[in-house]
Amino acid sequence: MKALTIISYQWKDLFRDKWLIGYALIYLVLTDALIRFGGGGPKALMSLSNIMLLFVPLVSLIYGVIYLYQSREFVELLLAQPLDRKSLFAGLYGGLAIPLCLAFVVGAGLPVFYSGAWVQAGWETIFTVFGLGIALSLIFVAIGYLFGLKYFHERVKGFGYALLSWLFLAVLYDGLILLVVSTFSEYPLEKAMIALSIINPIDLARIGVLLNFDISALMGYTGAVFSRFFGSYLGLLVSIGFLMLWVAIPTWQGLRLFDKKDF
Amino acid sequence: MINIQGLSKKFGSLQVLNDLTLNIPSGQATGIVGPNGSGKTTLIKHLLGLVKPDEGSIEINGVHLNGSYEYRKDIGYMPQMAQYPENMKVRELIDFIIKIRGEEPVYESELIELFELGKEMQKPLRTLSGGTKQKVGGLVALMFDPSILILDEPTAGLDPKSSFRFKQWIKREKDRGKTILLTTHIMSEIEELADYLVLLVEGKVRYHGKQSEFILDNEEQRLEGAVAKILEETAA
Numbered sequence: 388m389k390a391l392t393i394i395s396y397q398w399k400d401l402f403r404d405k406w407l408i409g410y411a412l413i414y415l416v417l418t419d420a421l422i423r424f425g426g427g428g429p430k431a432l433m434s435l436s437n438i439m440l441l442f443v444p445l446v447s448l449i450y451g452v453i454y455l456y457q458s459r460e461f462v463e464l465l466l467a468q469p470l471d472r473k474s475l476f477a478g479l480y481g482g483l484a485i486p487l488c489l490a491f492v493v494g495a496g497l498p499v500f501y502s503g504a505w506v507q508a509g510w511e512t513i514f515t516v517f518g519l520g521i522a523l524s525l526i527f528v529a530i531g532y533l534f535g536l537k538y539f540h541e542r543v544k545g546f547g548y549a550l551l552s553w554l555f556l557a558v559l560y561d562g563l564i565l566l567v568v569s570t571f572s573e574y575p576l577e578k579a580m581i582a583l584s585i586i587n588p589i590d591l592a593r594i595g596v597l598l599n600f601d602i603s604a605l606m607g608y609t610g611a612v613f614s615r616f617f618g619s620y621l622g623l624l625v626s627i628g629f630l631m632l633w634v635a636i637p638t639w640q641g642l643r644l645f646d647k648k649d650f
Numbered sequence: 651m652i653n654i655q656g657l658s659k660k661f662g663s664l665q666v667l668n669d670l671t672l673n674i675p676s677g678q679a680t681g682i683v684g685p686n687g688s689g690k691t692t693l694i695k696h697l698l699g700l701v702k703p704d705e706g707s708i709e710i711n712g713v714h715l716n717g718s719y720e721y722r723k724d725i726g727y728m729p730q731m732a733q734y735p736e737n738m739k740v741r742e743l744i745d746f747i748i749k750i751r752g753e754e755p756v757y758e759s760e761l762i763e764l765f766e767l768g769k770e771m772q773k774p775l776r777t778l779s780g781g782t783k784q785k786v787g788g789l790v791a792l793m794f795d796p797s798i799l800i801l802d803e804p805t806a807g808l809d810p811k812s813s814f815r816f817k818q819w820i821k822r823e824k825d826r827g828k829t830i831l832l833t834t835h836i837m838s839e840i841e842e843l844a845d846y847l848v849l850l851v852e853g854k855v856r857y858h859g860k861q862s863e864f865i866l867d868n869e870e871q872r873l874e875g876a877v878a879k880i881l882e883e884t885a886a
Contacts (some may be wrong), residue, residue, distance in 0.1 A: 389750060396738065396746045403737035403774075422858075460733035464790070467727040467749050467800075471719050506842045650700040 388471055394485070401486045410446060414494030422498055428507030429600065435495060436596040439520050440589055444527040445553050447487055451531020451547045454483050456542050463650050476645040480638065484528040488521045495520070515623070516598040519592045522630045526588050529551075529637035536644045542608025547596070553563050556589050575598040580612045595626040651676050652697065652829065653799070657706035659692055659853075666692045668705070668853040672847075676797070678828040679820075681844030681861065683837070683877055688850040690833045692731070697831070700853055702729035703810055710798070723751065726796040730803040736776035740767065740786055743775060747790050756795035764815050765789060781807040788816055798829045805839060817843060849877060851884050852873035 401407050417438060421431040455462075458479065467473055496517065499505050505513050531549055538545030563584055569578060584590040616622070652674040659667040667689045674680055682690050696708060697703040699715055699722065705829065706713060709749035713721040728808045734743055748755060762768055765785035770778060778786070791799065799820070805813040822844055824830055832844055840861070847864050849857040857864055857880070862872060 392746070392749045396742065397735070398741065400737045441679040456736070460729065460731060461735060463700055464727070464732070464734075464787075465750065466670065466700050466727055467722060467725065467729075469720050469722040469752070470750055579749065645703070649702060 390474040390481065393475065393483040397419070397478065397482025398486055399482065406450075407486055407490050411490035411494035414491055415497055418495045419498040419502070420503050422502045426465045427502040428499075429512060431504055432499070432508050433596075433600055436438070436516050436600075439491075439495075439523070440593055440596070441514070441557050443520050443523040444557060444589055447484075447524045447527035447544075448531040448534075448549045448553050448590070450487060451483065451528040452535045452545050455479070455535030455539075456534055456545070459539070459650075466650060472646050473642060476642050480528065480532060480641070486524050486545075491520045491524060492517055505506035513597055515595060518627070519595050519630070522627075522634060523588065523592055525634045526630070526637065529564060529634065529641055532641045533637050533644065536641060536648060538650065556582060556587050560590060562586050577612050577616060580614060584612075585629050586593055588630060591626045591630050595623055597629070598623045598626070651709075651711060651875070652831075653709040654693075654696075657693075657708065657774055658704050659695060659696070659701065660704055660736060666853050667696075667703075670850075670853065670855055672740075672831065672848065672855055672858060674848075676711075677825045677831050678846050679828075679832065679844045680846040680848055681840035682831060682833045682848045682850065683835075683840060684850035684856075685881055689853040690803065690850055691832050691852070692853075694802055694831070694833065696869060697800060698722065698725065714749075723753065723794075724796050725798045725800060726791040726794060728787045728791035728799075728801045728804050730806060731780075732783045732790075734775040734783065734786070736774065736777050739772055740775060740778070741771040744789065745770075746771065753794055757795035758789070758793045759820075761793050763791045765812055769851040781809055781812070783884070785812060792819065793825075796828075799823060799831070799885075801830065801832045803834050805834070805836070837872070837877060841873045847873075849880060851881065856880060856884065 388399045418431070419576055421434045424429070425431045425434050462475070462479070480589065499513065503575070534545045534552070538548065542605070564580070567583070568580070584594060652672070654670060654672040657667050657670040657672075658665070666687075670689070670693070682693065684690050685827065692701060696703060697710065698717075699717075699719060707716075709715070710721050713725055715721065738746070743756075744758070762771070765788060765791060767782075767785055770782060770786075776788070784804075788804065791801070801820070804820075805816060808816060810852070820830065820832075824843070830843070831841065834840060844861060846859065847857060847861040848855060849864070865871070865873055865876045868879050870876040870879060
């Protein structure tokens with residue numbers, strides 16, 4: 388119950404924040420422009436997905452780290468009250484992750500609905516794109532909190548590691564996979580590739596998007612392997628299942644760290 | 651009653667508290683003093699459960715602080731530098747703390763008047779000056795009438811009038827039998843508010859006893875001189 392109290396007050400605080408409104412507005416303008424000039428429903432959602440795969444993790448990660456640092460003294464004050472650490476962590480996490488999810492869903496969702504793009508795209512595509520955006524927000528806020536907690540008294544380090552992890556997962560990772568593939572091209576690599584894509588949540592989300600849009604030409608190596616190994620439908624379910632694990636593991640790790648932390 | 655037994659804490663290679671044992675009976679006002687880095691804030695953080703000990707145990711009003719948190723209902727804490735969510739209004743913060751503690755405040759209106767916070771209640775916390783934020787911290791710490799008050803540099807940033815009024819309030823609480831722990835670098839404040847003194851040096855208790863006896867034993871007129879004398883002796 389106390390976690391819900393914290394969440395409700397955090398929301399009140401965050402929804403007055405210009406940054407959060409700005410974040411939602413960026414999606415609104417982007418999605419509107421993609422629908423107007425990008426060739427209608429499915430194509431616009433495909434383009435939105437590509438932007439989402441880079442932008443949602445970056446913003447969630449950075450916001451997670453910064454928010455924790457900004458709340459440091461307030462967290463200490465709350466911990467001095469008769470309040471257990473688990474409730475406080477749940478409140479802090481839900482208080483940031485849910486508004487970020489909402490900002491994405493409302494910002495990107497409004498143009499999809501008022502333009503009628505959802506009719507062409509279909510519910511399955513809408514749920515996949517927005518579901519993956521929500522999952523990425525939840526995952527990367529949790530990872531941001533992990534870095535923030537790990538380097539609670541070393542802000543530059545926490546911020547730096549968060550940025551590096553985004554750069555690695557969003558940009559460098561696919562290049563490394565290609566390097567592995569070209570180096571070991573003589574060997575059967577399918578299972579290894581599936582394992583490698585599972586350990587990167589952005590790759591998993593990308594595979595989810597591509598499997599949904601069924602565009603094998605754009606699937607990339609891991610997407611193609613996923614599609615061949617599982618088929619489109621099962622592949623999508625597997626990627627969603629592992630994304631849920633990706634939400635659970637860093638959140639649980641963050642809770643453990645928060646519980647043991649010296650503030 | 652605050653009972654601390656063999657408390658040790660290291661941050662990395664730095665031994666901040668070193669086998670510290672201390673008994674603070676109920677109803678006393680105790681000033682905790684010491685040079686920077688002597689372990690005052692770490693000791694307070696241990697009492698609040700913000701920091702977990704490497705070794706040793708703490709008992710407050712008969713409750714072992716082994717991951718428990720309900721004991722903090724008995725504590726009012728005023729931090730050194732109060733920082734709050736920027737967009738939250740003062741009124742919202744007070745309501746929030748009331749909900750978190752799950753108890754009704756006893757002195758809310760009196761303290762709002764004492765600190766002249768009436769006009770500030772609907773303002774976002776980011777717009778308040780440091781001193782006004784400190785007053786809000788005082789309001790949060792004192793309004794529930796807890797039996798233990800932990801005050802970390804409480805008058806830092808307060809204007810003379812608010813500082814005077816605040817100290818009057820603390821004296822009244824002392825007379826009402828509250829246990830008060832106070833850290834400050836302003837020795838005159840310790841002289842004014844505390845009967846007992848804990849002098850921490852390098853994470854150990856160098857002195858614990860009556861403040862008046864400490865001054866007399868060191869053949870000084872004022873607490874500041876006595877503390878300085880001990881610290882110079884220790885450094886030598």
